[in-house]
Amino acid sequence: MTDGIPLVSFRGITRHYGEGGGLVRALDGVDLTIERGEFIAIMGPSGSGKSTAMNIIGCLDRPTSGSFRFSGVEVTALSRDERAKLRRNYLGFVFQGFNLLNRTTAIENVELPLIYRGTPKRERQEKAVRALQLVGLAGREHHTPGELSGGQQQRVAIARAIVTDPLLLLADEPTGNLDTARSREIMELITRLNQEKGITVVMVTHEQDMAAYAHRVIRFVDGRIASDEARKAA
Ligand code: ADP
Numbered sequence: 001m002t003d004g005i006p007l008v009s010f011r012g013i014t015r016h017y018g019e020g021g022g023l024v025r026a027l028d029g030v031d032l033t034i035e036r037g038e039f040i041a042i043m044g045p046s047g048s049g050k051s052t053a054m055n056i057i058g059c060l061d062r063p064t065s066g067s068f069r070f071s072g073v074e075v076t077a078l079s080r081d082e083r084a085k086l087r088r089n090y091l092g093f094v095f096q097g098f099n100l101l102n103r104t105t106a107i108e109n110v111e112l113p114l115i116y117r118g119t120p121k122r123e124r125q126e127k128a129v130r131a132l133q134l135v136g137l138a139g140r141e142h143h144t145p146g147e148l149s150g151g152q153q154q155r156v157a158i159a160r161a162i163v164t165d166p167l168l169l170l171a172d173e174p175t176g177n178l179d180t181a182r183s184r185e186i187m188e189l190i191t192r193l194n195q196e197k198g199i200t201v202v203m204v205t206h207e208q209d210m211a212a213y214a215h216r217v218i219r220f221v222d223g224r225i226a227s228d229e230a231r232k233a234a
Contacts, residue, residue: 028223096174107141
């Protein structure tokens with residue numbers, strides 16, 4: 001991973017579904033550069049291509065055409081296994097619905113990505129404890145999701161996403177299931193991870209109040225970037 005190279009580069013990215021009269025241009029020629037350390041909010045109406053773009057950045061889906069480089073590596077040329085490795089090593093994901101394993105304790109949920117990486121048990125536990133401390137959940141290691149509030153569950157999910165020290169955190173409406181106070185707390189946590197740990201953040205949100213935490217707001221309309229504006233952090 002070389003300095004001076006953008007973390008994410010889209011050049012002429014398209015993603016089409018279907019064909020003929022039923023062709024949907026989910027992404028219709030997107031150019032986008034994301035530098036290390038940025039905190040970006042992605043907004044736009046439903047069906048505008050936000051999830052499609054996130055899935056491509058997250059190496060979960062491939063574009064129909066165009067170039068997608070992650071830290072200089074042309075991801076479109078990688079095999080499925082190579083993309084999975086890139087995901088495991090460099091990306092963290094946070095979703096609206098938390099996506100935790102229900103009958104599994106907080107620490108076990110956070111250890112999961114380290115198990116996939118083959119990290120030895122002791123190191124795994126140490127890292128998971130530290131990640132839970134970082135998100136403000138020290139002492140809750142052995143609680144299951146059912147014993148935690150929504151805000152706390154999202155903190156566990158964030159700890160799980162960052163326990164591998166990812167370069168990029170992809171968050172899909174991370175506060176969509178939370179009340180206003182809890183949403184602010186989660187946004188303050190994500191801001192701290194961006195500022196103090198230097199994790200680049202790309203977050204989809206429908207809420208202006210949440211987008212206000214980002215430094216840059218990109219709006220999608222009809223599979224294209226309609227606006228891309230730097231803004232002051234809240
Ligand atoms: P957003 O996340 O902004 O709501 P999406 O990226 O999910 O938008 O969708 C963009 C467009 O692509 C929409 O018209 C949607 O219906 C279409 N689309 C998304 N996924 C599929 C799919 N798997 N098959 C067919 N069309 C899809």
